[in-house]
Amino acid sequence: MRGVSALVFLNAARARIATNGIRGLSLRSVAQDAGTSLGSLNYRIGDKAALIAHLVEEERLERQAVHAAWLARMAGLDLGVPPVLAAIITAYLDQASTVRRDAALTGCELLLEAGLDPAGYPGIANLLEDEEDFWSGALARRYEARAIVFGRAIACYCRDELPFSIAAGHDPDYRLLRAATIGRLAEGLAGNGDGLSLHFETLVAACGISPATAPLPVDLPAGSKKAELARYIADVIVDQGAASVTHRLVAAQAGVPNSSVAHHFRTRDDLLDAGMEALILEMRRELNGAGEPDSARRFGPAVIRTTHSIALAAARDQAMVPFALDMRRRRAENVHEAVGEAIGGATGLDRAASQTAVLILVGAGLAALACGRSEQDVVTLDQLAALRAGFAACDDS
Template sequence: MTRSLDRSPTRSLEGNAAILDAARTVIAQRGLSGMSLRTVADQASISVGSISYRIGDRAALVSAIVAREIELLCAVAQSWQQRFVGVDPVAAHILPDLICEWLDLAERRTSAIVTCELALLASRDPQAIPDVKVLLDHGEQLWNDLLHAAPDPQALSRRVARYCLDEQPFSLLLADNVDYRLLRHSTVRALLRDDSPPIPDDRNRWHMQLVDRLAVPAAAALGKAAETPGGAKAVIAEHIADVIIAQGVGALSHRVVGQACAMAASSVAHHYPTQRDILFAGVEAIYRRMRADIRASNAVAPGSGDVIRLTHDSALTALWNPDLIPFAIDMRRRRAENVHVQIAQWLDIVPGSDRARVQAMVMALIGNGLRMLAIGEAPPSAPEAMKLFS
């Protein structure tokens, strides 16, 4: 008797790499929200039915992409570590160079985008990507292996890995911007400073000059900050904020906001005529909420999960929608601006004296918050989270 063929989907990575890499390419070009069985099939030049047969539905495809990313990360990590055999990056004072080069490594650009997109989606719905913790753990293990000879390598590797998780989308977006690259180098060096002597005033001033220079194009595009809206505009702005929180920046449109407000899209357009106006109103509403949270309790700085997601969402969406680049630049700056006095006090440094170190710690805290949200855990307060890094 002839054995019947097994028609169940092939769930293993074997033989499916071409499909998964096509899916990764789609994510890198359109974001995870733009990935469907149809867009992947078009990219891979195969039928939707072939993907369904070999892998399964969209949820199975996302799970397989995570497994593919783990596989690729392990290969890149092994190659990366071979460059530093027998070298202690801390003792050799090369760790800042390694961090910046890792963030810029061309061979992992697609993987970096995919990982950021996966972490962002999981931060909204951890059950959608249960394996994302394994992927993030592998990324952290890379630094743990490289820094095994350092004093307290776990604390240092956590600080580096979680800073990189936050910085990565901005590095992808702004790699060609000289002011950004200088600012990032300054921030990375500050990330690795502990209880060192106070830095020279000139260095602190230089860091803030870079912040200001980077803010120039953002300020020009954003225009002057609008006053807090009132009446119908205020109601619509709060609904825009809710849409961003629930669905992400990429979901914004007059129609979607109108549905959230139970009003016609034309009415939304009357108050917020352009896409930029809609986005700016929602961002400002979210920041007003964050500032209210900060005033209510010092323990919530540097912001809620909404702000954590917003900053990454802005940077990732700007990769395929350049109109959002000014917002992404602004997001990177404003998080530290809102809480730098509190963070300086927790670091036991004079507020305003080492803004680079404060910014570095804010970014590590936000990276930690994103990781915790992605694995389905509530981020700890900032003072508690800082204990993970020291």
């Protein structure tokens, strides 16, 4: 499957997904971009399910090569020094989001789709396990018993952070905010944090454009039919994936004629823009909601899929970056106390550490959804609490 002709098709498919998302992937478009016939693609690759399986497998093989290079690069470094480990995590994310941008975007899109249909993406489980094994193996000599959970935590963090790095890695304020959370990750969430984490609130405030000044993609007047239909589009994106959005499906969901949907949203791109805006508005309501936070809902499939859908949209459209950054900077905003108490006990966690923990938990949720696994098989609050306690004990000894 690594012949030149096969790679031409796979690279064309990746470029399609990077430009248009998973909704833009079709056999005919890939054959056209590869400069060949649909029959040739069918003969060399197979149907669309086979194309996706080959994309997952090729990504796995390439990541294995990347991981081997990283193991060699880290061989002479002491990963027990937090700034060293933080620099490695940063460089790892930067390589994925720049040098391997199309491949990384494809991996993020396939991971999100696998969350809707784990059986349809069986290779994703192996790919994710490889990531976790890579980090755990790299840490084994220095951290011994803690290496498995710590490695999984880093893999989960990177899983959630990657689409934001692809979309906004050029933004210095985002990079400073990311540096603060990576620093707390490298410290195992232990202690009270220092360096950038001492200025965390300032970094959060500076990251991205204020939602009040960032223009939304389309006009959705509150209470209008257009806004109501946009909410149905958003539900389709979350429940069935962006690739499933059609005028017919939205009309069926809303219980209205196709013509009514087409009147407000002429093209499929119009549908997707409106649905994405509805998701943004819903997430703002979630983040600004009053009352006791519902942690299960905050880490639930709908929230995970929504934030990643917005980040991936921003990777393809710079006008969406402010909204992606708004989602990223407000990770843990309404669950800081609950997460802090669950991991840090009565003393809780500083805000940089609690945001880091939420990124880890979202990454664990993505893996659980995509592989049909339980979060117990990835990383839990209890495991993060034990990890932090282990780091704290070492610091005290």
